[in-house]
Amino acid sequence: MTPARSSGPLDGLVVLDFTRVLSGPYCTMLLADMGARVIKIEHPGRGDDTRAWGPPFLGAESAYFLSINRNKESLTLDLKNPSAKTVLDGLLARADVLVENFRPGTMQRLGLDYATLAARHPRLVYCAISGFGQTGPRRSQAGYDAVVQAEGGLMSITGDAGGPPFRLGVAISDIVSGMFAAQGIAMALLARERTGRGQLVDVGMLDATAALLTYQAAISFATGVPPRRMGNRHPTIVPYETFAAADGDVVIAVGNDDQWRRFCGVAQLGEVGNDPRFATNRLRVENYAALRPVLAGRLLERTREVWLSEFRAAGVPCGAVRDVAEVLEDPQLEDREMIATVEHATLGAVQVLGVPIKLSETAASIRTAPPTLGQHTDAILRSDLGLSEAQVAELRANGTI
Numbered sequence: 001m002t003p004a005r006s007s008g009p010l011d012g013l014v015v016l017d018f019t020r021v022l023s024g025p026y027c028t029m030l031l032a033d034m035g036a037r038v039i040k041i042e043h044p045g046r047g048d049d050t051r052a053w054g055p056p057f058l059g060a061e062s063a064y065f066l067s068i069n070r071n072k073e074s075l076t077l078d079l080k081n082p083s084a085k086t087v088l089d090g091l092l093a094r095a096d097v098l099v100e101n102f103r104p105g106t107m108q109r110l111g112l113d114y115a116t117l118a119a120r121h122p123r124l125v126y127c128a129i130s131g132f133g134q135t136g137p138r139r140s141q142a143g144y145d146a147v148v149q150a151e152g153g154l155m156s157i158t159g160d161a162g163g164p165p166f167r168l169g170v171a172i173s174d175i176v177s178g179m180f181a182a183q184g185i186a187m188a189l190l191a192r193e194r195t196g197r198g199q200l201v202d203v204g205m206l207d208a209t210a211a212l213l214t215y216q217a218a219i220s221f222a223t224g225v226p227p228r229r230m231g232n233r234h235p236t237i238v239p240y241e242t243f244a245a246a247d248g249d250v251v252i253a254v255g256n257d258d259q260w261r262r263f264c265g266v267a268q269l270g271e272v273g274n275d276p277r278f279a280t281n282r283l284r285v286e287n288y289a290a291l292r293p294v295l296a297g298r299l300l301e302r303t304r305e306v307w308l309s310e311f312r313a314a315g316v317p318c319g320a321v322r323d324v325a326e327v328l329e330d331p332q333l334e335d336r337e338m339i340a341t342v343e344h345a346t347l348g349a350v351q352v353l354g355v356p357i358k359l360s361e362t363a364a365s366i367r368t369a370p371p372t373l374g375q376h377t378d379a380i381l382r383s384d385l386g387l388s389e390a391q392v393a394e395l396r397a398n399g400t401i
Contacts, residue, residue: 008035009362013189015097017041017072018079018112020048022145022171023129023205024101025068026178031097031185032071033355033364039091039380040069040371044076044401047373058347066370070342070352074371075380076401079110083400088112090385092121096198097185101129104139114200125188125198129181133204143205145171152209157216160231177208238284239263242321243296245304249321252299252311257281262314267298344369377401 013036017028025040025048032038042048050065057063077084092098098117100107107113107128114126128134131143146167149155154172155165184201192198210217216227219235227235232251234240239252254260257280264273272278272294277287284291299307304320311318320326333339338354347369355364381387381395395401 007362008033008364009359010189011035011362013037013096014094015039015099016091016095018098018100018102018107019129020101021050022068022174023177023181024099025050026175027127027129027181027185028072028099029068029070030178030182031099033366034357035362035364036097038072039376040072040074041077041079042074042373044078044374044399047074047076051373058350061344061347061370061372066344066350067352069370071365071367072371073376073380074374075377076374077377078400079112081398081400083395083398087381087385087395087400091380092117092124094384095121095124096189097125097127099127099129099181099185103142104128104130104134118198118200121198123192123196123198125185125192125201127181127185127188127201127203129177129203129205131205133207134200134202136204138206143173145174145205148173148205148209152206153213153216154209157227157229159229161229161233163229165229172212173205173209176212177203177205180208180211233288236285237281238288238291239295243299245299245307246302248304250299250304250307251319251321252295253317253319255317259316260284263311263316266310266314266316267295269294269298340366342366342369345372345375374401 010031013031015028015031015036015038017024017038017040019025019028019040020042028038028040040048046052048065048069050068051062053064054062058066077087079088098112100112108116114128117124117126130139131148132138132141149167149172150165152173155167158168159166181201181203184203188199188201215236219225219227232242237253237255239254242249242251244250252263254263260278260281261273264270272291276283278284278291308318308320327333328339333354336354336358338356340352340354341349342352344350350369352366352369354366357364378392381392381401382389387395392401
């Protein structure tokens with residue numbers, strides 16, 4: 001059954017999703033949440049690689065796969081099978097967007113590259129996500145999140161000072177590439193409204209990761225010295241890091257001198273607040289080594305909840321260092337509809353994260369659970385392409401679907 005229509009801003013658009021793992025599926029999930037019809041093309045028998053990534057599994061379904069494939073239809077298709085051409089031609093005739101995240105050259109060998117398809121389908125918006133982009137000396141190299149976090153500089157600035165580099169606890173290079181890709185697709189669709197033509201959206205994971213460096217890159221440009229690992233400390237703001245309270249860790253994020261004075265008042269650090277060495281943020285950064293032990297000693301004296309309550313009341317930005325389970329139980333997320341439940345074809349009720357973009361007039365929605373492998377193959381072939389039961393059976397018999 002085709003998923004219910006949405007009132008979202010992309011309602012009516014058809015997206016062919018040739019992606020797998022994370023960057024591409026994250027992109028197409030964002031499009032699906034905003035109302036696009038996303039048809040996920042998967043290899044017969046095995047599907048997206050992440051269907052096998054676990055534990056944990058819920059029944060036969062990978063928790064990883066379930067996290068990024070809601071609101072999609074699954075159609076199994078062997079792209080190398082000659083009989084697949086008929087199916088692809090029918091799908092492409094209806095598609096507004098195609099998204100793929102294979103290594104550059106792969107889609108060209110299949111006759112599905114942008115230049116080939118744009119000649120026949122000039123309105124098609126074609127998004128290619130890859131490790132290093134479609135051009136440049138490294139275009140042919142594979143891109144994996146951990147590799148790109150390392151090559152993109154993130155690991156060099158993540159970890160304790162003097163300790164080993166760390167990758168982030170989420171696959172941020174994959175995720176941000178998917179986010180930039182969705183943004184690029186939206187802009188290309190907007191441009192199509194004016195020009196009548198689609199275009200190529202080329203997103204490289206290394207580019208996307210480098211774009212995250214922002215002020216860290218600015219520091220390097222300004223000084224000629226690469227930023228170093230500083231643990232949880234901020235390179236240009238003090239205090240702006242984690243501290244241990246009596247029963248857990250807190251983050252203090254004092255962003256200006258007025259907040260600093262309020263912080264000192266709550267913490268009863270009058271002498272420190274009046275010390276000329278710490279009067280401005282610039283001076284606090286310069287005299288960090290003298291200031292940090294004093295703050296750390298004071299914050300150890302009281303519990304996390306006491307500090308957070310008093311700092312929040314005084315308008316001092318702060319927060320608890322929470323684990324994932326604590327975050328998912330926050331009433332704020334519940335109120336913001338950031339935890340949703342969908343009915344899966346084999347698992348029953350499944351929880352997924354909600355949509356962080358809240359539109360007042362054309363809201364996003366979570367309509368259907370992530371699909372089982374090939375769940376919508378027959379329906380798409382019959383309803384969308386008009387194939388008969390005998391034709392579908394033939395495609396299944398010869399391994400096309």
